[in-house]
Amino acid sequence: MFLGLDVGTSGVKAVLEDETGALIANASRPLSLSHPQPLWSEQNPDHWVEAVIGAVDDLARERPRETSAVRGIGLSGQMHGATLLGRDGRPLRPAILWNDGRSQAECAELERRCPELHTIAGNLAMPGFTAPKLVWVAKHEPKIFAEVATVLLPKAYVRYRLSGEMVEDMSDAAGTLWLDVGARRWSEKLLAATGLSLDHMPRLVEGNERSAVLSPELARRWGMGADVVIAGGAGDNAASAIGLGAIRPGDAFLSLGTSGVLFRVTDRFAPAPEAAVHAFCHALGGLWHQMGVMLSAAASLAWLARILETPEAALLAPLGTRVERPSPVQFLPYLDGERTPHNDAHAAGAFVGLRSAAGRGDLVQAVLEGVAFASRDMFAALARSAQPIKELDLVGGGSRSLLWAQIMADVLGVTAHRVEEGEVGAAIGAARLGRLAATGAAPADVCRKPQRLQSFEPRATQRAAYDAAYAQWRKLYPALKE
Numbered sequence: 154m155f156l157g158l159d160v161g162t163s164g165v166k167a168v169l170e171d172e173t174g175a176l177i178a179n180a181s182r183p184l185s186l187s188h189p190q191p192l193w194s195e196q197n198p199d200h201w202v203e204a205v206i207g208a209v210d211d212l213a214r215e216r217p218r219e220t221s222a223v224r225g226i227g228l229s230g231q232m233h234g235a236t237l238l239g240r241d242g243r244p245l246r247p248a249i250l251w252n253d254g255r256s257q258a259e260c261a262e263l264e265r266r267c268p269e270l271h272t273i274a275g276n277l278a279m280p281g282f283t284a285p286k287l288v289w290v291a292k293h294e295p296k297i298f299a300e301v302a303t304v305l306l307p308k309a310y311v312r313y314r315l316s317g318e319m320v321e322d323m324s325d326a327a328g329t330l331w332l333d334v335g336a337r338r339w340s341e342k343l344l345a346a347t348g349l350s351l352d353h354m355p356r357l358v359e360g361n362e363r364s365a366v367l368s369p370e371l372a373r374r375w376g377m378g379a380d381v382v383i384a385g386g387a388g389d390n391a392a393s394a395i396g397l398g399a400i401r402p403g404d405a406f407l408s409l410g411t412s413g414v415l416f417r418v419t420d421r422f423a424p425a426p427e428a429a430v431h432a433f434c435h436a437l438g439g440l441w442h443q444m445g446v447m448l449s450a451a452a453s454l455a456w457l458a459r460i461l462e463t464p465e466a467a468l469l470a471p472l473g474t475r476v477e478r479p480s481p482v483q484f485l486p487y488l489d490g491e492r493t494p495h496n497d498a499h500a501a502g503a504f505v506g507l508r509s510a511a512g513r514g515d516l517v518q519a520v521l522e523g524v525a526f527a528s529r530d531m532f533a534a535l536a537r538s539a540q541p542i543k544e545l546d547l548v549g550g551g552s553r554s555l556l557w558a559q560i561m562a563d564v565l566g567v568t569a570h571r572v573e574e575g576e577v578g579a580a581i582g583a584a585r586l587g588r589l590a591a592t593g594a595a596p597a598d599v600c601r602k603p604q605r606l607q608s609f610e611p612r613a614t615q616r617a618a619y620d621a622a623y624a625q626w627r628k629l630y631p632a633l634k635e
Contacts, residue, residue, distance in 0.1 A: 154222040155591065156209070157584025159389065160201050160230035160308050162186065162250065167208035169219050170584040174601065177219050179580070180211040187247060192254035195247035198236050201307055202314045206371070213375045221376035225591025226315075226367060227583035228386030229393075230308030232328040235286040238303045238310075245297050248307065249286045254498075256285035263288055263330070267346035274343060275327075275334045275424030275432035277496060284330035287347045304329075304353055308386055315383065316365035319355040322385035323434035324392075324442075326357060334441070335422035337434055358385040360395075360436030361589035361596065384590035386583055387436035390416055390444060395436055395582035397546060397572070398602030402440070405542045407528060407561070407569075409551025413450030415493075415531040417443045419539050428534035429496035436586060437596055443539065445493035445531030451551040453486040453502070453520050461513065468517045474555040477615075479622040482506045482515045484523030485629055491527070494534040495630065505629055521557050522619075525564035526626045532565055544568040546605075548578070555607070562609040564619050573603040 154177070159166040164184050169177040182204035187195045213220040233251035238244060249255075260278035263285055264270055270278060278285055283304070291298040305313060306329070309321045326332045326339075331347070331354065333340040339354050358364045367381040387395060394416055397406055402420040407413065419441045424432040431444040449456070458465045487500035504519065532542060547569050551557055555571075562569040585599050 154219050154224065155584045155588040156223045156226045157580040157582070157587060158205055158208075158226065158228050158311070159392070159580035159583055160205065160228070160311055161389070161579075162231050162252070165201065165204035165208050166580040167205070167212055168580040168584055169212060169216060169223070170581065170588070174585070174599070176581065178212055178216045180208040180215075182208045186250070190255075194250040194253040196234075196250060198244045198248050198307070198310050201311050205311055205315070209375055217376060223375075223377050223381055225382045225384060225587035227384040227392075227585065227587030227590070228308040228312055229389055229579040229583035230306065230311070230325065230386070232306065232325055232388040233281050233283050234307045235283050235290070236305045236307060236310045237290070237297065237301045238305060239300050240302045242313070245300055246294070251281045253286065254280045256280045256289040259285040259288035259292070263346055267343060270330065270343065270346070271424070271426040273333050273340050274330045275422060275426065276330065277426045277429060278330060279496070282328060282330045284343065284347050287349065291348055298348070301353065303355065304349070305355060309355055312365060312383060312386070315371060316368055318365035320358055320364040320385065321355045322358055322360040322364070322387055322436065324360055324436045325386070325388040327433035328388055332434070334424070334432060334434055359438040360385040360387040360391065360586050363590045382587070382591040384586040385436075386586055388433070389579045390414060391433070391436040391442065392579040392582035392586070394418065394442065395585050395600050396578045397548065398600050400435075400437060400440065400596055400600045403540070403543065405545040407545050407547055408549040409450045409524070409547065409557070410549035411450065411452045413447035413524065413528060413531075415445040415528065415535065417535055417539070417542055419443060423538040425534060425538040428494040428537055429492055430494075430534050430538070436582075443535050445534055447486065447524070447527045447531065448490055448492055449486050449488040449502070450524050451549065453484070453488060453524055454551070456488055457516065457520050468513070469554055469556060471514055472518060472556055475559045476518055476556070479618055480515045480518035480522055481508070482511055482519040483622070483626050483629065484516075484519040485633070486520070486523045486527050487630075493531050497634075500630065501633070503629065503633055521560050522564065522622070523626070524551070525560050526623050528561065529564055529623055542567060544570065546570050546572045548572060558607070558609045562611045563615040564623065566611045566616060568611070569609045571606045571609075573606055
């Protein structure tokens with residue numbers, strides 16, 4: 154039996170998976186956010202630990218036999234969060250999270266201090282990353298900065314409290330801007346740019362490697378054995394990829410959740426920072442991944458449903474499962490700014506081409522196509538530094554719409570597959586990393602792809618029309634930016 158723990162922003166998930174890969178049980182505990190000032194987003198690190206222990210307590214109470222049989226534990230978590238520990242191993246302040254925007258000025262300062270940052274880290278300096286947060290702390294909270302002994306990411310702090318070991322995996326470390334992502338080691342040059350050294354960093358392991366052993370106290374509490382292995386684990390997106398079996402170069406998926414993520418596995422470090430593409434280590438040695446991010450994917454449809462006071466299903470139903478031509482109205486889905494490829498927090502959404510004849514269906518279709526066009530932007534951004542994507546899996550809430558899936562295939566020009574997916578994808582990926590670390594099994598034997606429910610082929614009859622519509626849509630952002 155294997156335990157997967159996912160330390161998210163709004164809650165912690167815990168899952169039990171057996172040796173066949175079947176989900177046996179799951180539990181969750183909520184987390185709250187603190188916003189003490191505009192743009193600030195913080196959490197108490199001890200709340201992560203309390204939520205994890207509480208969730209596993211629930212599993213141990215409800216499924217004691219299965220919980221006691223756990224041999225390996227994997228960790229997944231929200232990336233980028235700065236957890237600052239003093240010499241006593243206790244947090245010096247609340248953790249500054251991935252969605253905290255206070256360090257915009259420090260990003261520019263960090264890039265001035267280290268002109269090679271893009272080359273080494275493979276990413277632009279953005280407020281979400283960890284390093285700019287430390288520059289902010291040094292500037293605004295110098296007494297706290299002077300006391301920092303170790304900086305951990307959220308899941309690494311949970312590991313420390315579960316085992317006493319300070320360890321981080323490559324995929325999560327790649328999101329700090331302190332990792333030499335191509336070489337898979339901490340960069341002394343990047344650390345020095347933030348006033349830190351190797352002494353401030355945890356030990357590094359691959360996501361499927363043994364990183365620590367569960368403490369005897371917690372093993373007794375949950376009825377487990379004396380040598381329960383804790384795997385290196387992964388950042389949330391890399392863990393989701395493990396859960397989806399995306400472990401071979403070229404494997405790709407598009408997540409249509411609140412935000413949109415295009416994830417593609419590569420066999421080499423393939424940065425494209427000029428297009429705001431993230432290039433990170435994957436959770437398995439010898440693999441990397443690229444990631445494009447759009448900030449409002451399914452959230453765009455939810456916004457329209459809220460404005461029109463109509464359930465999303467009722468908006469989609471009149472359009473059926475396919476459309477025969479692009480909407481006469483176009484939509485920019487930049488309701489919360491945009492990441493890839495524009496990296497523009499001030500980008501705004503818009504409907505363009507409205508006429509008196511436009512109806513509700515035109516607006517709904519425009520939203521679906523606007524998100525598809527933004528996904529095509531991400532495709533193009535990733536293609537600058539690696540081979541084009543040939544096919545991909547669709548996951549997330551938006552993928553449940555057959556209409557949206559067909560529009561995606563038509564706009565992107567690739568086969569799109571709807572796949573079987575649970576609500577605990579990152580936690581499942583974490584459990585599988587725990588299994589790999591505990592058993593030494595081959596990743597290909599454990600990280601299997603989910604069942605494909607339906608495949609959508611791009612329609613040649615629609616391709617030219619969508620190419621023309623996309624070319625017109627591409628003119629909107631620069632025109633409206635002015």
